[in-house]
Each structure stands twice: as C-alpha cells, then as structure tokens.
Amino acid sequence: MDSFLSSVLSFNYLALALFIPLIGFFVVTACPRTSRLPFFYALVFTLGTFIAALRLIRPALAHPDLFTSQIDEPWMSGLKIRLHMGVDGISLWLILLTTFLMPIAVWATERMVRQRRKSFFAMLMLFEFGLIGVFSALDLVAFYVFWEIALVPMYLMVGGWGGSNAFKVSVKFFVYTMAGSVLMLGSILYLHSLTNSFDYVDIVKMMTGGQIQFTARDQLFIFFGLLAAFAVKAPIFPLHTWLPNTYAEAPMPATFLLAAVMSKMGTYGLLRFGITMAPAAAHRFAPWIAVCAIIGIVYGALLALVQPNIKRLIAYSSLSHISVIVLGIFAFNQQGADGAVYQMLAHGLSTGALFLLAGYLQSRRHSMEIADFGGVAALAPRLAAAFSIALFASIGLPSLCNFVGEFLLLQGAAIANFHWAIGAALGVILSAAYMLWMYQRTFMGKLNPAIEHFHDLDFRDWVPVVPLMILMVWLGCYSQTFMPSISAATNQLLDKTNMTNQYRVMELEREFRRLQVVNVAVEVAHAR
C-alpha cells in the first residue's frame, strides 16, 4: 500500500477523484445528526471530486485513445486482482457527468429529502465512489467490485427513503440487478480461466495479438454473462420490469441519479466490455439485441404516452431513450458508438433535469399525478420555462443536447440496417408526442382549481438548474468540445476488437460514403 499512497500523493487526479467521495462518506457518517454539517461536507466533497475530475481532462484529451491517469496497484495479490484504473475519451466524460451531477443531487437532497438526511448524504458519497470506480476500472474484478458498491447505497436510498411500497420495490431492484451481476462475475471468472488474467488491457492485447482465441462456446458464455448484468442495469427489454416501479418509488434525488447516471453503467459496460470481450458472439446476436432494443424503444414510448404519473412517464421515456443507445452500440459502426456515448451524456443531463424539475413540482404539490396539475405555467412561469427547456432537450430539438446524440444514433442504425432506424425514429417521434402532451396537461390550459398557490422557482431552486441548462445548450451547439475525444476512443474500441475491420471487409464500398456522412453530421451539429 506504500506505493499506493505515493501515487495518491504524486497527484494522480484519478485516485483523488476516486477517494475523495470515500473519505467524504466517513466524514459525513461521523457528523452529528442534527446539524447542517452533513450537507455542508457532502457539498464540499462532491464539489472537490468534480474539481479533481476536471483535472483529468487535459491528459485525457492529449491521448483520448489511450488510458491516461492510470492507477495500477496490486490489491488482492493471491488472486492476481489489481486496482487498475484509467481514463480514456469515453470514461472521461462519464466521470465528469457523474461528478457534475453529484453536487446537484446533494443540493436536491437538502431541498427534497425530509428525514435522516445525514445517512442519505453518506449513501450519496458511497454511490459516487462506486460510480467513478465503474467508469474507470480496467481490472475486471475491480469493475465488478465497484459495480456492486454502487448498487448497495442505491438500494438503501430507494428502500429507506422511498414511497410506501419502496421496500418491496427496492428488494426487486436489488435481486434483479444482483442476478445479472453474479452472471457477469461468472463471465469474468470464465475469462480468467481462459486467459489467466483479469486485466482488461491485457486481455484485449492478447485478443488482438492473436495469442488467445475463444471458441464459439467460450464466446457464448462470456457474452451472455456480461450481457445479463448490463441488460438489467441499462435496462434492455424484456429485463426492464424493475425500472418503472423503482423510478417511481425512489426519492427524487435517487431517481435523478438512477436515470441520469446509473443507467449509463449498463450502456457503458456494454460498450467497454460487452462487445469487446466476446466480439464474435456480440456480432452474432446483434440482430436479436437490436430487436429487443427496438421493442424497448417503441414499448417504452407507448407506455409513456398513457402514464397518468409524471415520474413514471419520464421513467418509461428513459427506457425508450436508453434502448436507442443500445441499438447504436450494436450497430457496430463509428456513428453508432459515437452517438451512444454522446447520448449517454445528453440523456444524463436532460433526464436528470426533467427529474429534478419534476421534484420541484412534487415538493410543491405533494403529488406526481398529471391530473393534479394543470395551468401551472400561469403561477410559476419560470418553472414552466425551465421544464420546457429540459423537455425539448429530451425530445431532441436541434441546438439542445439530445439532438446530436440521437442524430448519430439514427445514422449508425441506418447504416447497419435501415429497418432498425425506422424503429428508432418511431421512438423519437413518439417522444415528442408524450412529452408535449404531458407538458400541455401539466403547465398549460386552465388552472386546476385545487391549486391555490404555487411557488415559482426561487434562487435556491435555480442553483442546480442553471448549470444543467448551460451544459444542455453546450452539448447541443458545440459538440466539438466532446466529439473528437469520444470518437478517438470509440474508434480505438471498435478497431481493437477487429469489429470495424470485419465490417469494412463486408461493406467496403460504403466506406467512403460513410466517412462523408460523419463529416456532414458533425457539421450539422455545429451549425445549430
């Protein structure tokens, strides 16, 4: 552990970003219960983590296709497990998204959670520790460990602070996710029995170097084990059944994090490990997964259309959006992968903002039923305006974040198989329908007579909303900040596992046209 300490002291900002939340967890736990200290410390530690994470940008942008700011320390030496972490162009932005959203969650907790706030803050810190680990782990076991660390506090938050049915819902959430993740553990162990390594970088190197070759059976076991964990977490239809209830019953800051960052664990896992550890099986089953994803897109959107509850509506819309990301990943082309990563960020911001603003609605009206609202815009114009921005971002209006991601995803899907793009486009169209309809019934029209007074957003409400808005516009208007590094990393990812190569062999004549399309896409994004 000495060398580990020295790596922290030599300002490895990844180690710093990883361990500040853990220290924060202990500090918050040690605070007295009645004071405002826990809030203060939670805010300081999450902001500190964000600042540390900002320092990851420069090295990562210099080499977005490599893993920078690496930590590589022996951990469980008997089992050859190492604490190997690193940041490339994909991890970087997801870590930044996490660390950026976490102070907002802390702020929202202070505003929206009524009781036992101290423990809630402690859980938030532990959750952040797990998430940063998940997005940067390069050792498969370390990845699994962080994956589960993130699950436990989320489970406790949903069950301990949620609605009246929360404990049942949270147990379903835990057991579902656990069933997926233990199968992932099986895959990891299976990979180890074949390669004698838990290290992602080593295994990929061995695979591309041709030192190891997995049989079709091996690929099958590895792929489906990993898929089980990621498909539950994301979720992919038909493993989504835990989602609506969990999102609806969870306290608002937890829902915010579930939708904005925890669902990204699944899609990130698919992209980083799911399609690279067993590429042949991933290719073989891509059409099936695409079918599941398209069903998820349309099914989620249709169910969102008929939800009487705002929280559930956003939950189903989230299922629909995540399914588009999955479709993009299994398109196995540059646009699909780029779009997937970009959309992860965009969806995190837009859905996060929607849940946050829905939380304001809930704390004012103590209800999430659409029927309990109506004409709110007259009393709370600023809340209505903020909500509409988040909503238009979610629909995919050009100049807001989701547009760029969805555009690339649709394009990637169309290149892979035009029929997929039709399904995905259907989801985008429906999203406009259910979102606008919900907005209309909630904010427009005649004022619901049951509402007597309705506070508009005050300064403390604006504090977490404004940064989200700025980033939504930034991502929508100037994708150049993010896209080159994402592209470099996804290109590397696709290339290393020979997927792009295989793809090129199959469709050589489309290659040139496709590259042109990329340029057009980026230009279109810029023009907005």
Added chain:
Amino acid sequence: MPDNLMASPPIADYYRLLPEILLTVFGIIVMILESLSKGKRTYLGIISLIGLAAAFAANLPGLVAEPGFAFHNMVSIDSYGIFFRAVVIGVGFLSILSSLSYLDREDSNAGGEFYALILFSVVGQCIMVTAADLIMVFIGLEISSIATYVLAGFLRDDRRNNEAALKYFLLGSFATAFFLYGTAWIFGSVTSTNLEAIRRWMPDNQTTSLSAIVAVAVAMIFVGLGFKVSVAPFQMWAPDVYQGAAAPATGFMSAGPKAAAFAVFFRLFLTAFLPLHDRWAWLVWGVALGTMLIGNLGALMQTNVKRMLGYSSIAHAGYVMVALAAASQVGVSAAMFYLASYAVMNIGAFAVIGYVASRNERFVKIEDLAGLGRRQPAVAALLSIFVFSLIGVPLTGGFVGKFYVFQAALNSHLVWLTILGLVNSAIAAYYYLKIIVAIYMREPDVPVMQLEAPPISLRLAMWVSAIGVLLLGIFPSTLLEFATSSAASLTK
C-alpha cells in the same frame, strides 16, 4: 508402521499437541471452579478466553513446535491443520465473548459448564482437523459432537432447547455410526486406517474386488460427514436445531464444528480418497447443487431469523461443496478462506440476533428487527455488514470467499455448477435483504421494548467480527497466501 508403537513418543509430540492439552486443562479447571463458585460465573468465561488465547498462541507455527507428524503418525500438524485449528479456536473465542452477557441475562447461575463445553468441543475440533488417521478423526468427531449436543440443550428449562438437543443427538449419533462403519470397512480392506496408507493402497488395488468395498466405505464416510456439515440430503436437522438452540450456541455450531468437519472432508477426499475421484466426483457435484438449492429455497419463506440463518448455513455448505467438487489445490484454499470468513460473519450475525432477541429469546422473528436502525444505529450497521457479507457483496469476506470458490470451480471446468451456484447466490439475496428491509425500512408495528446498549463484551465480539469481515474483504492477501500454501502442503 515404521516406528515401534510401544516406544513412548518424544517430547516434541506433546509440544505439537499443546493447544489441545491447554484447552483440556483449562476446560477441567473451569469445571472444577464451577462446582466451587456461587453467584455470577462471568469470571469463568474470562478464564476460558485466556485458555483459548493461550491455545491460539501455542498453535502459531514455529512458536512452540515445528510442523510435523506426532504420536506415531496419528496426527499431522501441517499448515493445513494449523490453519483450521486457528479457525476453530477463534470461533470458540468469539462465541464465548458473545455469550458472556447472554448467559448472564438468561440464567445468571449457569455458565460454567457452557464455557467448559465450548472448550471441550474446540479440543475435539482441533483433533479432527489435524488427524491423519480415521480413528483420530472419529475420536475428535465424538469429542466435538457430544459437547455440542449438550450445548444445543444447554438451557434445560427451555422446551425448544430440549427439542434441538434431542434431534441433534439422535441424528448426529446416527451419522457418526455411519462414519465408524465406513472406517471399519476400510480397515477390513486396506488393513490400516492411516490416511497415507489408504492413499498408497488405492492405485494398486483399483481393479480388485476390494476396491468396490472401499468405494462403499467412502460413500458411508461421505454420509457421516455429510450429516455433520449439513449438506443435502442430510440437512433436515439443521434448521430445527439452529432455531431451537440458544443464539450463541447456534453461532458456535454453525461455524466451528462445521469448519472442522469440512476440514476432515477435504483432507480425506483430496488425500486418501483422491484416487477414487472418478467415483465420487458426480456425487459431490449433485450434492453441492442440491444443498445450495435446498438451503436457499428453504430460507426464502422463513420468518424466524435463526431458522432462516439455519437454512442459509445449509446453502453456504453447498458453496463449500462446490470447492470440493473442484477437487484441486485452488479448491482447497478457496474452501479454507470461505470457512474462515463464513465463521466470522455468522458468529457476528448470531451475536446480534442473540442480543436483539432479549430475555428468553422472545424477539427472533424478522419483523422484531424493525426499526433497529433507529433504536441501535451501531448494532444495525454491524448487522448489515454481516448480512451483506452473507449475500456476497464486495469488500466483505463473503464476496472474496465466493469469488475464490467459483474461480476454483471454473478452473476445474465446472461451468454449469458455477452458473447455477451464482444464480443461487442471487436468490439468496432476496431473503437476506428481508433483514435489511426490517432494520432500515420498517417501523415496528407495536411499540417494542427499548433495547439497552449492548454490554462491552458483546460489543467487542460484534466489532471484532465486523472488522474481521471487512479485513477479509478488503485486504484478504495475507490469509489467502497462507491458505494457498497450506493447500499446497495438503495436496502435494
């Protein structure tokens, strides 16, 4: 036998057996003092703790004695035996620590025998784990078992205690008979009960009719040991006994005797009976799967925490059987690590259960834990550490143990057993979470008695167990390396 059996053993042999000798002496001292003392017996527990600590020190390799055989190859003090001796002595220590206040609460005049019985039981377990001869295994098994039968029924006036003890005694002695009968058959065929001699005999006689007799004998020994570790289909007694016995006794039973019986299991089947691997491999495979399934499915519908943990201990025996099915050096070290971490977390869990149960164990239902998170936040946090470890969540010893067991299984190409085992551990999460739900997410329906803060000795037992669980989960390397080298010494 190379050396003359009539010659008296050298002094070094006694040093090698010093832990057992110390424990016996302390046990007798406690018994004598018990009959002389009036009033509180807590000091007898302290004496027992000193005895266990002394035995633990005497067990450390190289401190008193160098590893080696003793008493005409009857016991083998190898690092495998030393590891398990440390485990069972540690289990005895934590059990007594967590029972001091329990006994004080239930019956302040009882206690002396309880501590003496734990000491004697630990002696038996120490002999079991170091035995290099079937007869020694039998002797150790009997010493340990008889003491444990009495422990199960220690609270004489409690009906549940009596039921538990009777059930445990009848089924347990039946199982021991199986073991003894198997031993007799082996002696009849091999003309020796020495494990090394049996192992050497096997390859030369693979084709003779005697080998079939030995195979039957191995099956009978399997039955006998299977009862002791409560694997399916010999698990029926476990839930009843675990529910009925006093909580600290249950914690002890689920950890110490089980670890010792598993130590024997691995020593027998991976040394003496290894040549017969083709014959017992499928049996262990099936038993492992059946045990996991019965344990986990049985636990799903329990409302009594002790009974649920009884089923859960069956399931955990199933995971250890997976390591036996792997039949490899990695499997042995995985099982060693698993049993050590299981012992710590289970004793911790039972310490908390015994504390929450209050006098006469009135509150042992899951719903009685409701609101513990608010009533006693520290105890609740410790209990959740134990529960998350039982589930197998990372950063706890339970995770590393499970990880290692399934790694061993996959290295031995047991793909389906691994998948089914992993699915089982996800099912298990469901019932363990009931405890977490109760302590953090539910308010008690009826106002329950205010719990007094746990006494210092109990608090110590809980904290030591919890820290042990976390240390085994976060920095397992030291113990893993020791287990690996011990396993190598066993299977060389």
